[in-house]
Amino acid sequence: MKFGALVSLCFVGQALSHYTFPHLIVNGVTLPAWQNVRQTDNYYDLNPVEDVSDVNLRCYNKNTNAKAKTIDVPAGANLGFAPNKAVYHEGTLNVYMAKVPSGSSAAEWDGAGTVWFKVHEITPKTDGGKTISYPTDNLTQFEFKLPQALPTGEYLVRVEHIALQDAARLGGAQFYISCGQINVTGGGSGKPGPLVAIPGVYNGNEPGINIDIYWPIPAKYVQPGPAVWRG
Secondary structure (H helix, E strand, O other): OOHHHHHHHHHHHHHHHOOOOOEEEEOOEEOOOOOOEOOOOOOOOOOOEOOOOOOHHHHOOOOOOOOOOOEEEEOOOEEEEEOOOOOOOOEEEEEEEEEOOOOOOOOOOOOOOEEEEEEEEEOOEEOOOOOEEOOOOOOOOEEEEOOOOOOOEEEEEEEEEEEOOOOOOOOOOEEEEEEEEEEEEOOOOOOOOOOEEOOOOOOOOOOOOOOOOOOOOOOOOOOOOOOEOOO
16 A cells, blocks of 8 residues: 555545534523534534644634524533534543623634533543543433523533543643533523633643543543632
């Protein structure tokens, strides 16, 4: 096989193992791709973000500057995402939200500032160093319950799946990211937090981001990011 053909096959193989999160799920209904989720820069090549200081760590739409439709979602509803194909890489998952400031809209706001809080996570499971397993393996969708105390208003909802197969190398973790747009109705008076900035929430040295998942098998896994706000 010629070298050029071999390189091409390697790139094809990488693309086949990559994925996006184009579908928002509301109360069990999977919505059309990129309807309520901003189309990401990698919608075609599927390549991840690897630089945790890149603004694309936020919503991955620096180049497309894509906007989506904002959908009404009651507080307490089930919300989720579906990837374009089953999640391939071993890793961990976080969902963050950010409330749109007064005078702006989810379609126009870029999510800058210390405004993000975590609402959901799916964490690798360990048993003291004997085995490690990944509940996100082959994931085709997931849902979680929005806190009833979540204040009424428009939000960005950001999913990230952090692939860890190359995470033993600093900067080797791969972030697969999308941002949906929702308008929460019938909300409460909760005060979500702790608040973080994205980028800024990670420096890349976190034990759950810079980690060798193969050897030695981790005795425990430390989920990156702040604690989940449950209202």
